[in-house]
Amino acid sequence: MLGLSRSDLLMLLFVLFLVAAAPILLNPFPEASRFAQFNAGYPDLMQRFVIFAIFAVGFNILFGLTGYLSFGHAAFLGAGSYAGVWMLKLLTINVLPAIIVSTLVAGVFSLIIGYISLRRSGIYFSILTLAFAQMSFALAASVLTPITGGETGLQTALNDPRILDGASSGTGNIPAPALFGLEMRDSIQIDFGGWLWTFNVGYYLSAFILLVAFYLSIRIFRSPFGMMLKAIKSNNQRLSYTGINPRPYTLAAFVISGMYAGLAGGLMVAMDPLAGAERMQWTASGEVVLMVILGGVGSLVGPVLGAGLIKYAENIFSKINESLLTQWFAFMPEGLTDFMVTIVSPFVGKGWHLSLGLMFMLVVTFLPGGLIGGVTGLFGRIFGRRSKAQGE
Amino acid sequence: MSALEVRGVNKRFGGLQALNDVNLTVEEGRIHAIIGPNGAGKSTLLNCFVGRLTPDSGTVMFHGKSLLGIQPYEINQAGVSRVFQTPEIFSDLTVLENVMIPALAHRDGKFEFNALRPMRREKDIQKLAVDVLEDLGMPDKHDMIASSMSRGDKRRLEMAMGLVQDPKLLLLDEPTAGMSRADTNNTIEVLRHIGDSRGITMIIIEHDMHVVFSLADRISVLAQGTVIVEDQPENIKGNVKVQEAYLGGAQ
Ligand SMILES: Nc1ncnc2c1ncn2[C@@H]1O[C@H](COP(=O)(O)OP(=O)(O)O)[C@@H](O)[C@H]1O
Ligand SMILES: [Mg+2]
Numbered sequence: 001m002l003g004l005s006r007s008d009l010l011m012l013l014f015v016l017f018l019v020a021a022a023p024i025l026l027n028p029f030p031e032a033s034r035f036a037q038f039n040a041g042y043p044d045l046m047q048r049f050v051i052f053a054i055f056a057v058g059f060n061i062l063f064g065l066t067g068y069l070s071f072g073h074a075a076f077l078g079a080g081s082y083a084g085v086w087m088l089k090l091l092t093i094n095v096l097p098a099i100i101v102s103t104l105v106a107g108v109f110s111l112i113i114g115y116i117s118l119r120r121s122g123i124y125f126s127i128l129t130l131a132f133a134q135m136s137f138a139l140a141a142s143v144l145t146p147i148t149g150g151e152t153g154l155q156t157a158l159n160d161p162r163i164l165d166g167a168s169s170g171t172g173n174i175p176a177p178a179l180f181g182l183e184m185r186d187s188i189q190i191d192f193g194g195w196l197w198t199f200n201v202g203y204y205l206s207a208f209i210l211l212v213a214f215y216l217s218i219r220i221f222r223s224p225f226g227m228m229l230k231a232i233k234s235n236n237q238r239l240s241y242t243g244i245n246p247r248p249y250t251l252a253a254f255v256i257s258g259m260y261a262g263l264a265g266g267l268m269v270a271m272d273p274l275a276g277a278e279r280m281q282w283t284a285s286g287e288v289v290l291m292v293i294l295g296g297v298g299s300l301v302g303p304v305l306g307a308g309l310i311k312y313a314e315n316i317f318s319k320i321n322e323s324l325l326t327q328w329f330a331f332m333p334e335g336l337t338d339f340m341v342t343i344v345s346p347f348v349g350k351g352w353h354l355s356l357g358l359m360f361m362l363v364v365t366f367l368p369g370g371l372i373g374g375v376t377g378l379f380g381r382i383f384g385r386r387s388k389a390q391g392e
Numbered sequence: 393m394s395a396l397e398v399r400g401v402n403k404r405f406g407g408l409q410a411l412n413d414v415n416l417t418v419e420e421g422r423i424h425a426i427i428g429p430n431g432a433g434k435s436t437l438l439n440c441f442v443g444r445l446t447p448d449s450g451t452v453m454f455h456g457k458s459l460l461g462i463q464p465y466e467i468n469q470a471g472v473s474r475v476f477q478t479p480e481i482f483s484d485l486t487v488l489e490n491v492m493i494p495a496l497a498h499r500d501g502k503f504e505f506n507a508l509r510p511m512r513r514e515k516d517i518q519k520l521a522v523d524v525l526e527d528l529g530m531p532d533k534h535d536m537i538a539s540s541m542s543r544g545d546k547r548r549l550e551m552a553m554g555l556v557q558d559p560k561l562l563l564l565d566e567p568t569a570g571m572s573r574a575d576t577n578n579t580i581e582v583l584r585h586i587g588d589s590r591g592i593t594m595i596i597i598e599h600d601m602h603v604v605f606s607l608a609d610r611i612s613v614l615a616q617g618t619v620i621v622e623d624q625p626e627n628i629k630g631n632v633k634v635q636e637a638y639l640g641g642a643q
Contacts, residue, residue: 003508003510004510005512216508219507219508219510220507220508222510222511222512223506223507223508223509223510223511224496224500224504224506224509224511224514224517225504225505225506225507225509226507226511227485227489227492227493227496227511228493228496230482230484230485230489231482231485231489231493233484234482234483234484234485235480235481235482235483237480238480238481238482239482239493240463240464240465240468241442241444241464241465241468241474241476241480242465242468242493242494242497242553242557243465243468243469243494243497243498243501243502243557244465244493244497244502244503245463245465245502245503248503249503252505252507256507
């Protein structure tokens, strides 16, 4: 069905289930529970999970299949964001044109940068992409201020033209991004005996687009085109003696992953119509690399997992502070409580990067196939089958 | 008619004259062997045919078209496939994928954007690959990761990668090195059968004289970058110059 094999269809259905049930799955603790701060089922964070998953799934098409490691993909995400806000300002507050134009603008931008960067391979390619992205960041923050809003960023305003649906229709409020009238920030809340579930319009739109993006990535992985990309990673030289010109293949993969990044950028501004230059910074480019490696390079589900994990750590670990820790360890004898708080506190709150770094080191050292490789390996061992990790 | 015409090819590596005014004519549909001691320049010569190296001077014409100054993939698309001396395969892909890639390249050309076509619907390509692997005596290894194969099997795999493209000219650089006697004999059979049935022109570099004399229609002997003899196999056996070259190479 859908041109997928049975196992791929199952994988797609599994991801469908995860994203559809996320508002429930991510809120395992009742509101009153003292673990409630570990709940991640609120719209803002769930939107970020799926949007960054789209970014990572696309990045994996380039990095996972061809092995070309770009350090500049945040530039495409940023370009997509700016393009999206402009659409919301000039055309209509409907998010559909914004999302489409974001993807296209990022596609053109990545075609140009990819065409130049792919004249080199290996570390030189990585450095070139990094240089281009940092240039874009610097330009967005300074010279291009009329287009990008410079350091304050670009956002929708009351007096935007919005030629398709007439300005703010006299309410005196800046209109909220919507899909044919359905506002992205709208939610239905269900109070289920202590648990609070929030079903948010923006989240479900993003989740639907993630499913489409994920489906397309499965199709690409399983196509002759995808096989050529794997051959490029395996032995680029050999491929050219086999009659294939590797350049247009890598460029196509680069542009596809750039368009995924632009799509993610467009969705970000559809959820919250504000774009800033920091979205293009090298740390943002590095983050998607971490997501893919953590989840499992070249596997299909890995990047989704990696994106979720990093965004969870960023938003949840960072909220834990010393007084909270003291509360948790209060059941211990007094000296021990202080000791535990001292040990744990560097890894939480502002120190969440430390936990992430540690996790990253452990995964890279002990799980070469990333988390997903570890999980499949474990299942293989449990069921006594020969472990055959995804995408290896 | 001649398939390949090589005229006055020279190649220097620093102070080493690796190829010295090499001339070679390979007739269409024939198997032409190149023999000679190690370091004679045999692999270097093949490198000049597939775009890995550019000769300092001379011409290489394939069916009247120059092979010099064009990209390796263009040379392959013109009908020249090569089996390398040290196996060049896609190590982390499966055996079947290794053979399907050249088959796709042969059918679809140097670039084809077919990102949404499912690979498992490519029944024809799959059948081509399965048949070639069967011919080469590897019917049961389709899902093996290529890097985990023995050296001899890697060579047979690479031969499959060449043959599946149904090339006009197949270049084989020591195809049986590292193979068991039985596999070597099987390879001879396969190459002879393909030579007869499909009329593929072949250039084969070989040290195993049993292979050379079983297959070759014509033999060139290369020593220190120079073709010292070119003749029929029966005239090569007793040739004094050839014996000297081999003894000289063994010094
Ligand atoms: N790329 C290269 N750079 C420098 N020297 C080379 C290169 N390729 C081959 N040679 C030298 O050229 C000579 C011929 O090598 P080669 O063609 O591999 O010999 P054969 O295949 O006949 O054993 C050898 O002395 C080898 O060291
Ligand atoms: Mg050699």
